[in-house]
Amino acid sequence: MANISKRNRRREKEINNAAKNRRELIAARLSRRDLMRMGLLTSAGYLIHKKGLSARAQWGGGGGGSGECDRRWWNGSGGNGTPVSPPTTPFVEPLFIPPIAQTVASLNPAPTVNPNTGAGEARTRPHQALTTLPPVKFYEVHQREELLSVHPELPLQRLWTFNGTVPGQTYVARYGEPILVRNFNDLPNDNGGFGLQSVSTHLHNGHTPSESDGFPCDFFGQGQWYDQHYPNVLAGFASSHPPNGDINEAMSTLWYHDHRVDFTAQNVYKGLAGFYLLFNAFDTGDETTGFRLPSFPNFDIPMMFNDKNIDPDDGLLAFDLANRDGILGDKFLVNGKIQPFFEVKRRRYRFRWLNGGPSRFYRFYLTKSNLTNHPFWVIANDGNLLTNPVQTTTGVTIAVAERMDVIVDFSSFAPGSIIHLENRLEQCDGAGPTNNILAAGQGNKMLEFRVVSDTVTDNSVDPATNPTFYQVPTRVTERIRRCFEFDRRNGQWVINDELFDCNDVRFKVKRNTAEIWELEGGFNWSHPIHIHFEEHQVLKRNGQTPTLIERGRKDVIRLGENDDVEIYFRFRDFTGRYPMHCHNTIHEDHAMMLRFDIDDVGNNNEDNCGHH
Ligand SMILES: [Cu+2]
Secondary structure: OOOHHHHHHHHHHHHHHHHHHHHHHHHOOOOHEEEEEEEEOOOOOOOOOOOOOOOOHHHHHOOOOOHHHHHHHHHEOOOOOEOOOOOOOOOOEEOOOEOOOOOOOOOOOOOOOOOHHHOOOOOOOOOOOOOOOOOEEEEEEEEEEEEEEEOOOOEEEEEEOOOOOOEEEEEEEEOOOOOEEEEEEEEOOOOOOOOEEOOOEEEEOOOOOOHHOOOOOOEEOOEEEEEEEEOOOOOOOOOOOOOOHHHHHOEEEEEEEEEOOOOHHHHHOOEEEEEEEOOOOOOOOOOOOOOOOOOOOOOOOEEEEEEEEEEOOOOOOEOOOOOOOOOOOEEEEEEOEOOOOEEEOOOOOEEEEOOOOOOEEEEEEEEOOOEOOOOOEEEEEEOEEEEEEEEEEEEEEEEEOHHHEEEEEOOOOOOEEEEEEEEEEOOOOOOOOOOOOOOOOOEEEEEEEEEEOOOOOOOOHHHHHHHOOOOOOOOOOEEEEEEEEEEOOEEEOOOOOEOOOOEEEEEEOOOOOOEEEEOOOOOOOEEEEOOOOOEEEEEOOOOOOHOOOOOOOEEEEOOOOOOOOEEEEEOEEEOOEEEEEOOOOOHHOOOOEEEEEOOOOOOOOOOOOOOO
């Protein structure tokens, strides 16, 4: 920073001032729609620059595609005028492992089928399956503020937590064991700069009845609570595969996160996310049984990745509402800590990698100290276990909300070896990655693995022996084909030209039927699209058979520039409302999402393929 010219210093000041002004708007809890109404946004969706809101507009620059990253300093670390975060020393703190959620003996008042509004419950619809799939475990979770450290060289942060930690407590669930979570909103009156004290908690990838799904418009306020019933059943249990469901629909790495309409990005950025792991008789959590995957919790480690910005003035987490394209941070967090280290023994580990957002795409490599790649095995994507492990020496890409379970074997390393988990995917702004792969050592180092000398046994399966996990579920003829274009209109984000509206049922799916959807991406933007309730199979990507990693089941589909993807679904067992949305949480809030309902009639809306 020694050779920065005076002009650059002035520019840096402008960026900081503009960011400060924007933060005041954010602290006022104005949504994008409020800003539009107040005339503070241009028709293209940028904040007006007259009042010193948009550093980007003043400069006239802005990150846009490859080559622009060289100019990143001009636009701030995250592009779009975000100030550069203060420096922090990497790899000084151990990886934080979120605690396992503990049950309570009972809940008082006892859960009821109908919403217990008299006692403060915010649910609006009765439970569909509380009596047929009665919960055998009960949890009580309080969403509350906690002062937490993201790095020892930064002040404590006022984060929003589930029971006190970021990520929140990890649920360890089993198929055949329904649970009920009583979720309290105990968030404080002062939001500390950003975040809305109104929440809806979604269990991402759950085959969950609608009223417990965490639909974005099922939000609830401070002092209220909401009972969420997670049946932990395999899809098809009450339809195609009675009574236990289709084993080939088994899931393993789920996560939960806030999904409050219009405010998801802020609330998740503030900390409201955690893991939910599902085990069964095959994926047992014990490496001597079933598929013999590395034992939980010692050798089976969930890792949530986030990139965030820190205000250089006060060292506190900064959220930039104006950054409508998507927020890129210049600080990289694993399980809530900036660049931690993790000591590993000389054996195999299962890592459950989750891109927690808000907007960045990653491509992860394991970089050895001689700058060569350590190969690893991908055993699961977000649709969970693949048919067979897939080895990679060229990394693995993870879009927001995607998960990749990998097996890494450290047995060939000498004690004292250092390996870095490195993101080498170049991305200059929220629009999406450039798809340039940076050279080893030139990317973002997320985490440092330190190999320790302890002797250790390893009873886990060797992926090189090509074990078989689940088959891709068999298909039935689809009832209908629907088509969706994901695009940008007037600075907002639309699906088939429309913004999200809680009450607008865009189409109805007939329960227990199959559908094929065609999803089409727009020019110059990447969108990780998530559809709630049932996993899909990717039939075709741009007319081609998808890769081995994408071929099985998925719950997030990556739509790159002008991509055309065909996916297949069944919608079984439960009814109600669900969303499809972009999981770049900034796009989602502004308002690339739609509502569809599952009922026993269905309709044929949005089937006008090729005529948008
Ligand atoms: Cu998007």
